[in-house]
Amino acid sequence: MKTRKSVWLAMLLLVCLLLAFGATRSGGPQTQQDRIDLVTSHLACPTCSGESVFVSRASAAEAIRTEVARQVGAGIRTDDEIISYIEQRFGSQVLLVPRSTGLDSLVWSLPAAVLIIALSLLVGAFARWGRRTPGAPSVADETLVKNALAEPSQDDNES
């Protein structure tokens, strides 16, 4: 059993090391197209509700894509600056990701709250179940078992 335990520790360590290596490894330089796709997928198409500029084929989305491509090509603004530029021109409804301030922040905090509440309910339930140990059999229980054992089984006859 001891060898098993050490094998397990080695396996977990190996996984952690490999994950750490993979997580920090670079995926190659980000191309201009990658930046355009990233920025446009964070912007809502103003005429077609719900779709991002990246997804939509509408002409308004096409116009914003061209503008984003131009700014990325110019290479002056960062991704966030491009997004706020577009926001200034079209209004805050073009932001596809809700802000983390004010009432909008609820969309981020409520799921976390629900997860925490659900998990603590689960942990609480296990704690409650853990405390409840089966008590010693009462006299009545014992007679019941004794009678059941004494009687010939009827299971075979029934069905």
Added chain:
Amino acid sequence: MLASAGITGTIGRALLLVGLIGSVFGAFAAITGVRNNEPRVVRLVSRFAVLAFASALGAFAVMEYAMITRDFSLAYVQKVGSWSTPALYNFAAVWSALEGSILMWVLILSGYTLAVCFWMRKRLNESLAASAMAVMLIVLAFFFLVSFFPANPFALGAPGVLDGPGPNPLLQNHILVMFHPPILYLGYVGVTVPFAFAIAALVTGRVGEGWLIATRRWSLFAWGFLTFGIALGSWWSYEVLGWSGVWAWDPVENASLLPWITGTAYIHSVLVQERRGMLRVWNISLLVATFSLTILGTFLTRSGVLNSVHAFSESGIGAWFLSFFAVVLVVSVFLIGWRGDKLRSPGIIDSPLSREAAFLANNVLFAVFAFIVLLGTVFPLIIEALQNRQIAVGAPFFDRLTVPIGIALLTLMSIAPVLPWRKASAETLQTRLFWPMWSGIAALVASLALGAYGLAPLLTFTLGGVSGGAALRQVVLATRRQGLRGLVGRANGGMIVHLGVILIAVALGASNSYSKSQELSLVVGVPATFAGHSFELTDVIEVRDDRSVSVKARVIVDGDKTYEPAITKYTRIGMNVGTPSVKASLTSDIYLTLEPPVRQDSNTARIKVFIKPMITWLWIGTMLMAVGTFLAAFPGRRRRPTDATSAPVLVNEKIQN
């Protein structure tokens, strides 16, 4: 047309009325027959169910007839019919807008009602079966009512119309429009059956496990079709919408995903109730949630309060669905409260390291998952109501919050299948997880060797390896013991479904994280390269037919075959639809779209190329899920009642303590 006198509309509407009366009377017969113990009245229930189904089928047939003969006396045919629509798409045009899709709902629900009635024909005298029939027929009556009044497909249109625009262009350029909506509806509407039995169990007080086991296959059937329908929708999105994605977190997609999430939670937690008699309230609540989410989803997407690519025009049905949703919720909550005593179960879960505990954790994750999707979908409404300003909640939000949920679920899928009921020792776990763990390490090493990077995708691949190993272990052990019978039954079929889910998770992880794209300005005869592939434009051509003008760019990929991404202008509607062209392979797809502006006979074209690794495995995983669901529906090996079903309790341990 002779029918332009409006006869078709009258016949159709009359049939809806007959169906409405039939379902109301049927529900009435079911309730009174059982209450007064009158077998003659109970026998009427099946006649009314037949009547309701026959009239729904008749109404649907009349609608098809009107569509096929282009009877423009009907407003609905004026809206989605056209002489220029090809026959197949014209047939599907019946469900391409609100009124017709409600009519399809009526048809499918009446079919389910009749099927349940036939299945229960010998037991209709029992209160449980009769009450379930009553619930089915009441729900059916509601849909007949909606179809008769606010979403009447047989309303007369303006006189003198001789032709129409045809269905939305997106609904007439891919064959999947024939299959995706009906299959999705088979799942969406099918959850009514287990819901009806849950309500019946509450009403009659027979809240034991009987109804649950009886409806197991119905739940599985509905869940399977819902899964398959959603997957077909993703495929459609990939093949038609031209942004190379499979899921846009659009409100209508979310409306179909929500009942799927709660339904998936249900088909897991139901096992705990069957085995241990626990979680009764929870399981009934999950069924109520699943059914009411189909109603809420229909309200959100069909009333015009939310907009999305799928949303049909605004209509008055919102209030109907919202009221029905409220009634379902209030009645269910009242019934659960009323039967509270009977629903309480004495059982306890012995250890957090047991299969039932894993199912509980699964349910917590699925509940949070459903909450995230619901919140994200309705959040713009909340903000608009409270602060009167418009915001959008889109894919980046859902991706950020659901990826961790997905990874947590994969972790659970790695451990849960090897856990025994009641209690597992660390030793059991170490033994049973040994090979799955190595399979996870192998997956991690292989993906690193192939150049994978990033924590989330690597975790997905590793956990995919472990959970795949855990699922395979179960299937291998079962087939070794029982031969081919080891592939059927709930546990084994379920593991094959798991394998499908894992393939889908890996495919999503790879394609979302490692997609590459590039816009290429191609000139005829000058090859361009991107990501190691060559693209050469041969020409740009124009294809015309009755309904549209297509401009196609013909591109030779890797010097081999020609692909033809296109932009099609549907002249009657004035809408441009792009049609991507995909070179698929097991390792990665090359996805080509033609970008506007386009000119035929020009010697240049702007082509956007997406390289989507491993996306084919999404469709393979879907097929595997379908196969697994099918196998799970077969009865597995009967367990002898005397067989041990859980890990032995170590008696000595207790004494020593």
